[in-house]
Amino acid sequence: MIAVAGISYYSAGFDMLAKYAGLAEEAASGNSISGAFTGIVWVSTCNRVEIYADIPVHCRKRAERLMLQQFGLTEKTEGFYIYTEDEAILHLLKVAAGLDSAVTGEDQVLGQLKLAYKNAVTANLTSPWLNRIFHKAFETGKSIRNLTDINKGHQSIASIAVALAGSFVTEYPAESSNGVLILGAGETGALVAEILVNKGFSNISIWNRSTIKARKLAVKLGLNVVTTDQLEHSYRTSSVVMVAIRNKEPLLNYGAERTAPSAKRLVVDLSMPFQVADTAENANNYVYNLSHIAAIRKETLEKRKEAIDDAMQLIWSAMSELATWKEDQWIGKTLQQWKLLMQQLKERQVRDYAEKHPEVDSATLSRFGEELSANILRQLAWSIRQQQKDGADWNKWSKLLANVEPYEQLN
Structure with a gap:
């Protein structure tokens, strides 16, 4: 049985989440696995702590008790969730897709899942079924x-601001070499600067009241x-300006023209209250502020919600593929069980026949039996495959054959 138990910021808040974060890290760093599990994967991020497990039991209540014990609990408390079988797989697929994240579709969670799984594999804590499910989750999340x-x-505000800068220099390639000016080295200004650098922007300048x-x-x-x-000269020569300061009075004449005739400029005001007045916008000066960014953010969120369907x-397609794969395992299990039964039958029958007919070559008889x-x-494999194609209840028949008692127990 596949199960997941966990707690998240959304279900219980940060205080409760922090209580169990250390537990997950300690358990995930171990190199052994309890006999109660076939495989486990701990996932611990800033937003969730979860354990995914392959449990060799068929009783849901027993599985829930085992999962809660990993958190030191005897019963499910407020904020904890437990899912089993299809619900557990569905939960993992949604997490990998970013549908269970604060920001729908965010990419970071997929990397966090991959790291958690890699740690579990390195410690030999996974099972074939868990491996299959996690690989399908990664594949589905990417698709x-x-x-x-x-x-x-x-x-995020900073990422939208940088995206606006990217669109601006794409539309006006001639401005791409004229540099970016950031006003303010606080949290917002620093984050914008970091994203700009990561996106490949160069010739970035920064001003702050504190030069240090x-x-x-x-x-x-x-x-x-x-x-x-x-500052004034830098403003007039820069093609992109990010404003992230708090001034009672305007720091600059934001409507001032560029030094080059008809040169374009993008000004993004990330300050509250606004530092750049609407009047600063003109034919060559494009001004965005937090109101515009909020509208862009809302539009993005709506598009992401539309993509959920x-x-x-x-995700449903992945669920179907996993269900088919799991059912196919019964064929392997059936053939493996019957191979054992045929081996036991052959050995007994050859032995009994050789005792009654000592003149017969036992080696030849054994090869004939094999x-x-x-x-x-x-023939059995072919029959099962035909039932799989033509019979609605083929899997029930296969499971029944797979659970036949070993020959020695029947005699």
């Missing part, structure tokens, strides 16, 4: 992000530091 709009667009703070960030990210004396179609057993197994 959903490639084939739907679930992760299209940006959600600006220099510290500049050293870290490879930026240019602009002093207050240089498409994502769920891919060939006969192999032919019977091939």
Whole structure:
């Protein structure tokens, strides 16, 4: 039985989540697995702590008790959730797709799942069934992000601001070499600077009231530091300006034209209250503020929500493939069981016949028995495959054959 038990920020809050985060890390770092489980994978992130398990039991209540014991609990408390079988697999597929995240479709969770699974594999804690499920989750999560709009667009203020800058330099390639000016080295300014660097922007300058703070960030990210004396000139020469400061009075004349005639400029005001007045916008000066960014964010969220139906179609398809694969395992189990039965039967019959007919070559008789057993197994495999194609209840028949008692126990 596949099961998942866990707790998340959304189900219980950060305080409760923090209580169990250390437990998951300790358990995941171990190199052994309890005999109660065939395989386990611990997942611990800033938003969730979960254990996925392959349990050799068929009783749901017993499985739930085993899962709760991993958290030191005897009963399910508020905020905890437990899913088994199809519900557990569905939960993992939704997590991998980003449908169970605060930001729908976010990419980070897929990497976190992969790391958790890799740690479990390294410690030899997984099972073939868990391996199959997690690989399918990774494949489905990737397909959903490639084939739907679930992760299209940006959600954070800083990422939207950088996306606007990217669109601007794409539309006006001539402005791409004129540099980016960031006003403010606080949390927002620093995050914007980091994303800009990661996105390949160059010639980035930063100004801050505290030159020391600006220099510290500049050293870290490879930026240019602009002093207050240089600020006006830097503003007039920069093609992209990010404003992330709090000033009672405007720091600059944001409507001032660029030094080059008819040169374009993008100004993104990330401040609250706004630092850049609407009047600063003109034919060559494009101004965005937090109101515009909120509208972009809302539109992105709506598009992602519309993509949920498409994502769920891919998830249901993955569920169907996993169900088919699991049913196919009964064929292997059936043939394996019957191979053992035929081996036991052959050995007994050959032994009994040789005792009654000592003149017969036992080696030849044994080879004949092996060939006969192999032919019977091939016929059985063919019959099961035909039932799989033509019979609605083929899997029930296969499971029944797989549970036949060993020959020695019947005699």
